[in-house]
Amino acid sequence: MIDTFLIPLLKILFVLNATLIGVTYMVLLERKVIAWVQVRLGPMRVGPYGILQPIADAVKLILKEDITPTKADKWVFTAAPIIVMVPALITFAVIPFGPAVHLFGREVPLYITDINVGLLYIVSVASMGVYGIILGGWASNSKFPLLASLRASAQLISYEVGVTMTLVSMIVTAGSLSMVRIVEAQYNSHLWYIFIQPVAFVLFFIGGLAETNRAPFDMAEAEQELTGGFHTEYSGMRFALFFLAEYANMIVVSSVATTLFLGGWLRPFPNVAALSFLGFIPGWIWFLVKTFVFLYVFLWVRATLPRYRYDQLMRLGWKVLIPIAIANVIVTAIVKVLL
Amino acid sequence: MLLSAALFIIGVVGVMIRRNIIVIFMSIELILNAVNINLIAFSYQLQNGIGQVFAIFVIAVAAAEAAVGLGIILAFYRNKETINIDEMTVMRW
Amino acid sequence: MGEAIAFYVLAALILGFAVLVVSTRNTVHSVLYLVLNFLAVAALYVMLTAQFLAVIQVLVYAGGIVVLYLFVVMLVNLKRPPEDHSAPQRKSWVGAGLGLLVLGELGGIVAYGRLAPAVSPMQNTDLAINNVERVGMLLYTDYLIPFEVASILLLVAMVGAIILAKREL
Numbered sequence: 001m002i003d004t005f006l007i008p009l010l011k012i013l014f015v016l017n018a019t020l021i022g023v024t025y026m027v028l029l030e031r032k033v034i035a036w037v038q039v040r041l042g043p044m045r046v047g048p049y050g051i052l053q054p055i056a057d058a059v060k061l062i063l064k065e066d067i068t069p070t071k072a073d074k075w076v077f078t079a080a081p082i083i084v085m086v087p088a089l090i091t092f093a094v095i096p097f098g099p100a101v102h103l104f105g106r107e108v109p110l111y112i113t114d115i116n117v118g119l120l121y122i123v124s125v126a127s128m129g130v131y132g133i134i135l136g137g138w139a140s141n142s143k144f145p146l147l148a149s150l151r152a153s154a155q156l157i158s159y160e161v162g163v164t165m166t167l168v169s170m171i172v173t174a175g176s177l178s179m180v181r182i183v184e185a186q187y188n189s190h191l192w193y194i195f196i197q198p199v200a201f202v203l204f205f206i207g208g209l210a211e212t213n214r215a216p217f218d219m220a221e222a223e224q225e226l227t228g229g230f231h232t233e234y235s236g237m238r239f240a241l242f243f244l245a246e247y248a249n250m251i252v253v254s255s256v257a258t259t260l261f262l263g264g265w266l267r268p269f270p271n272v273a274a275l276s277f278l279g280f281i282p283g284w285i286w287f288l289v290k291t292f293v294f295l296y297v298f299l300w301v302r303a304t305l306p307r308y309r310y311d312q313l314m315r316l317g318w319k320v321l322i323p324i325a326i327a328n329v330i331v332t333a334i335v336k337v338l339l
Numbered sequence: 340m341l342l343s344a345a346l347f348i349i350g351v352v353g354v355m356i357r358r359n360i361i362v363i364f365m366s367i368e369l370i371l372n373a374v375n376i377n378l379i380a381f382s383y384q385l386q387n388g389i390g391q392v393f394a395i396f397v398i399a400v401a402a403a404e405a406a407v408g409l410g411i412i413l414a415f416y417r418n419k420e421t422i423n424i425d426e427m428t429v430m431r432w
Numbered sequence: 433m434g435e436a437i438a439f440y441v442l443a444a445l446i447l448g449f450a451v452l453v454v455s456t457r458n459t460v461h462s463v464l465y466l467v468l469n470f471l472a473v474a475a476l477y478v479m480l481t482a483q484f485l486a487v488i489q490v491l492v493y494a495g496g497i498v499v500l501y502l503f504v505v506m507l508v509n510l511k512r513p514p515e516d517h518s519a520p521q522r523k524s525w526v527g528a529g530l531g532l533l534v535l536g537e538l539g540g541i542v543a544y545g546r547l548a549p550a551v552s553p554m555q556n557t558d559l560a561i562n563n564v565e566r567v568g569m570l571l572y573t574d575y576l577i578p579f580e581v582a583s584i585l586l587l588v589a590m591v592g593a594i595i596l597a598k599r600e601l
Contacts, residue, residue: 076460120487127495131467134502138460150506157499361459361505365466368497369450372473375489383480391482392575398492399582403589405497409504410596416508 011112015092019248024054026247030299037303064236069140077139081241084132087125088248094118095255096180098265098284111180118179119171122256123164126211129249130156136242151310156211158317163207165325166200169332170260173197183264192263199328201261203321205297208253210317212246214298216305217313254294255287262290364408371401438479445472459505463498470494 028043028051035042043053068077096111115121130153137149173193174182186193194201210217258264265287308316375394382390449469456462470493477486 076464115483117483117487120484120491124487124491124495127491127499130495130499131502134499134506135464138506146506150503153499153503157496160495361501361508362454362462365453365462365501368466368493369453369469372470372493375485376473376476379477379480379482379485382482391485394482394485395488396578396582398488399586402492402497403586405500406593407589407596409500410593412504413507414596 008112012093015112016089019089019092019251020244022251023244023247024058026250026295027057027243028053029295030247030302033296033299034303037300058240061240062237066236066238069142076135078238080132080136080139081238081245082132083135084129085241085245085248087129088245088252091122091125091252092255094121094179095252095259096183096264097287114178114180117177119167119177119182119260122252123160123167126249126252127157127160129245130160132245152213155217155310155313155317156213158314159207159210159321162317162321162325163204163211165322165329166203166207167260169200169325169329170197170204172329172332172336174260179259179264183259183266186263187266192261192266194261197261197328197332199324200332201257203325203328204257204261206316207321208257209298209301210313212249212253214246214250214302216301216308218302218307250295250298251291254291254298257294258287258290360412364405364412368401368405371397435479439476442472442476442479445469446476460502463502463505466501467494467498470498 031053032042046052046056068074093112094115096114133149133156134153137145137147137152140146170182170193171177173196174185176182176185189196265284375397378390378394378397380390382394446469449465449472452465453462453469456465470489474486474489474494477483477489
């Protein structure tokens, strides 16, 4: 009874809370990092070194007037931000944060659940997130957000194909779809997969950037394009949900990349006995550090690269990313058969 | 099985009643889904993997048919500006 | 016991959403109900231990095909207001009546078949646990030729759809 209901419930609550707090602080982190790259200081007034800035932002957004355009479709208008946020959050159900720990005399594995089609579940849930963007643009009942949302969703579904192909080559390497088994396979092969599949890593990273509408692929939401993109008509808490969903998506992509390529909770060189003194650091700290590195690279790329034009973006996705991903799958399959 | 039969009926009724051609296509998807449910149910009952393999093919065929069908609708719409199936009566225009 | 409740709830959801798909006037709402229908069907597949197929259903059907439908609906709706349904009411009633008749017939057939002793469902052996591997093995060994044919079909459909949707050849 306790095992089947209480422990997963506690885990879900914990992960959800950690994610939401993480997402709100991502806002601050992004502004700080971009500011430092641009040789300025970022938010400094609210709290010491601007630490309380997200709370100020949250209060402001909650207190803002919640405008619904008159001819908009009310149910869809309300549902669209929720549809974007939910897939980002439920992906965390299958990501393994660490090996089993002993808590209160029970062996508790540090993931919410381990389904045997874990990786495919993540991809399918990500493809549901496209709906929120389309519906958000359409429900605003005005031309600019509609066109922007169509462009954004076209970008998302194009890069979905490339990312799925890259993940297929990872599945072939690991031999299983379940996330926990992938980490264990990296333990058995003595190397993180980033060294075995560097091409897939680069492809996944670029695809991840495009999937989350992050720079340099943030055509959909840039202020100079189409007057603000698909969330023009949203204000207050709904707008906040859209933004938080984007950051949550970023964290999801970073976590998935960590699990697939950087070995999840394994320490560097997991099988070398000489470094086993690093074993006292629990697995989930390694996981957090690696995810944080990824997030930092996301922000770094945003601060550094200029934005892609829409047709360049689509060309990159279809003509470059997908052929290389397919070639990667073929090469991986051949190597797997030969070895 | 009763469920899949009911879904099938609803899909067929939808194809017959609605004039909006996109809704007609969606009813066709409902029919295909009903068939899939039937296949999976049998596969579970008889513990044979065949049903699931066949269902995968049905999904693939449905995807192909949806893509081509929507392409036809778009091409038609550009010429005739209507999605009402009663007005799509001429074989050539 | 819990499984039976889950099944009836899911069945009610699936049928309810299907009826809504067919009967809503607003096309975009229709498409949304279709998505919810597919999600409920995917949940049903998970209950029937076809996990791979459930995920594929969400990924391909609900995540790809319905997005395509939504795109077309929006491109069509951009120029006109939502289509007003001008069908005479009696046609709809005739159709619904016929539908109920056929449903009654099928129900009679199924109930008649239940009188005969049925094969009891076997335990969930490999098919449930190693679902992906079993399906994959079947797909690549016994059913290789349909697999290749399906991929050629998809390629042809892709080329066809692109040509059909282009503005000028």
